[in-house]
Amino acid sequence: MLSAEQQQLREAMLRQCSEFSDEYWSEHDRSGEFPEDFYRAIADAGWLGIAMPSEVGGSGLGITEAAVMMQAIAESGAGMSGASAIHINIFGLNPVVVFGTEAQKQRMLPPLLSGAEKACFAVTEANAGHNTAQISTRAERQPDGSYRISGDKIWTSTAQVADKVLILARTAPIEASKRKLDGLSLFYTELDRSRIEVRLIHKMGRHAVDSNMLFIEDLAVPAEDLIGEAGKGFEYLLHGL
Template structure:
């Protein structure tokens, strides 16, 4: 197989390297010491259209593929930004793919353009305490009440929750004991990050201080049915369309 970059991919790499050159070692060292999201860097990528590299053109993106996004992320990390720079844009680049694939036309037009333009940030609220990587065992519940769901539960190691405007939330809508297989009964939502119902505690950690990691405590969060992505109970299938490309 030929793993050489195409001319277009080389152009992407060079364009990203040019943006990253404006954010040198001193910029990232300061953030690594003091913390704080790299907003200047994030907005520079947004203004040049790179946050939408995988988003269809109809919603403001470039409509390119995972390979092109990987070239972009590698160029960011190689520039000296490392995982601080890459993690700052991971979710906007890869994590929104479930919305692209399974969202309604209304959802895509409402959710995607603000992300592409850098006007909104999102976080990926999946991992929970005591379940580790066994996603089928999630305890966060979303109970439907008319035209909305009431969500209660905890999440952990959630990146960028300090600055998020929205979250991709995976929660159990059907109890585990009532489904025919454990991957069923989980539903995916893309909903505003309501800080009156979500308590966010930052986790102190070694490295990547520019991109916050957090515990979330969700109590009585109201999520409109209109913010559910796809069918109820099939969120595990949908979330893989974001997790697999990101990984």
């Protein structure tokens, strides 16, 4: 049962979403166009920071409140297109909140919460599926502390419009790791389209929010874009799912 405050939040979100008709969502599903007007309205009203700390421009509420908000968006007629359009803004960078440095929080979070930047979430691979330990995307550490990432990802949403990518890559071979899920590292970095080919996947539905294959070749990632410690990325990732 929702608290009085949660019910107020739900009603406020339903009012916000009433600006976007069923026809709006039908047209975007037909055209495959990202719902930019919806995204901008949610950002301008301050909803994207619902679960993020106030120190970085968020509302400081909890995951329950964020879930209430997302359910109201879907219920309004936006369905999964509306919810998926802002999902990573709401939940995806919680690993930065929990494990990032203060400098990373101040650099990475405000642009996402304001809607100034869009991001995508690159974890799944065709030959690994839900067996995340088996991902083959590699991040090779360079002498200056930076990384070079190469590999392929699949079912990455919003990559057609994203500025940034949250990417999980292996920094230590699985055979050299104590546990299979060790040796994975999490990065939040620029989606450099000269090094990442984004190829659209044609789906049966939810066309307004794109799904993609990513082909990453020698992507340069600064040391300061590594979240937390190298090798602990899977543990961190669980805080954003």
